[in-house]
Amino acid sequence: MSQQSEIFTDQILNFTLPARDARGRAVRLDCVLNTVLSAHDYPAPIRHLLAEALVLAALIGGLLKDAGAQMTMQAQTQDGVVKLLACDYRAGEVRGYVDFDTERLAGLGSNPSLFALFGQGYLAITFDGVGGGERYQGIVPLEGESLANACENYFVQSEQVPTLIRLGVRNDPDGCVAGGILIQHLPDGEDGRDRLHARLDHPHWEHVSIMGGTIRHDELLDEELSLEAIIWRLFHEEDSIKVEPGAHVIRGCRCSIAHYQSVLNTFPPQELNEMRDDDGVIKVDCAFCSQVFPIAI
Structure with missing residues (x-):
């Protein structure tokens, strides 16, 4: 692992674009990702799926501001090859696992679609301990080409927050690296929850989503390219970009x-x-x- 990799992986980067009413999170997972994946002898498609889920857990969980709050994400189906995908995030700690049908997975090839893995499934995202102990949960159909698409649908349908998510995963014999970026339009600010008037066609959001959507998978995975450099490449024309380090991400299985x-x-x-x-x-x-x-x- 290079020195650059050690510096820029396994930590969330928080950023805001004040003039555009937007906030974001970026992360690249390396050591923590391979630690979680090593708990089971997952085949390549399941390793890829769980790597995406863990990046999403860090990105979405990193939005939490309350100490001790937890985000749990579950993708589940009754008739799919993947029976259950579960992961959670709490104060920088992530964990996850996948329960799947080995024989049916073998018949799907090396790069199965989300629908091939889950069929008619659903995605549930739960926030516990938010705002002094409150609990929020949203459930949406598991639709789209990826877990990232399904999470974007969750934010639009359950929280009325326009959201862009991009992920990248590289699964090599020496290990797995995964990265991602999440950007949201928050016209009422970071702490506002009454955001029903946020529009997908808002001029600020249209601009931010177009710029954010230009990120390439190889950039998210380039261990010689810092997360700060990625944000600057995307939004260097903005008047102001505020960035600050977020939580270090570690495996946090709480079993004992x-x-x-x-x-x-x-x-x-x-x-x-x-x-x-x-x-x-x-x-x-x-x-x-x-x-x-x-x-x-």
């Missing part, structure tokens, strides 16, 4: 024996007895990190 003991303590004795093996131990398998925790309770 103490955590699972507290969860199991909520079950009635009869159900606990049914969970125990012949040695009287309850074994809990964490899907996120692929560890098995023996719990004596």
Whole structure:
């Protein structure tokens, strides 16, 4: 890994374009991405899918301002090859996993479409602990050519916020690198929630979305090109661009024996007895990190 890669990966960059009523987040994931992917022996299409999801988790979760707030994203279907994609973000910590049908995936080729993977699925995005503990959830059909398209639809349909998202993923034998940028039109400012009058054809948003849409996948993945340089390339004609470092992104699987003991303590004795093996131990398998925790309770 180059020195430039170490400097410019696994950290969110926040930026605003004050004259255009726009804000954005950019991120490039490297070490944290490969740490999460290493928990399971995912085939290439699933590695690509989960890499996109983790970048989206960082971009969308990075919008949260409340300490301790969490963003959870789930893509799910009843009849698709991918049964469940789940990831979340909290204070710079990301985790994720994919449950899929191995045999059916093998018949889809090396680059299956979103519809081939999920069929008639849906996307649910949930914000917990926002604004002093409130919970917001939006559910939209899993439509479009990519997860990024589905997330754009979520923001337009559930939050009425015009949003542009672009992602790039490179999956090499030496590891995976993924990057992304998210830009939003917020005429009421960063903290406003009553944004029903935001329009997709607003002159400011039309300009910003056209400029932002020129980003190339190879630029998002170029480890010799900083995120700051990317933002400058896109918006160097603006009067003002404000940038500031966001959270460092790390893997944050919160599984532990103490955590699972507290969860199991909520079950009635009869159900606990049914969970125990012949040695009287309850074994809990964490899907996120692929560890098995023996719990004596």
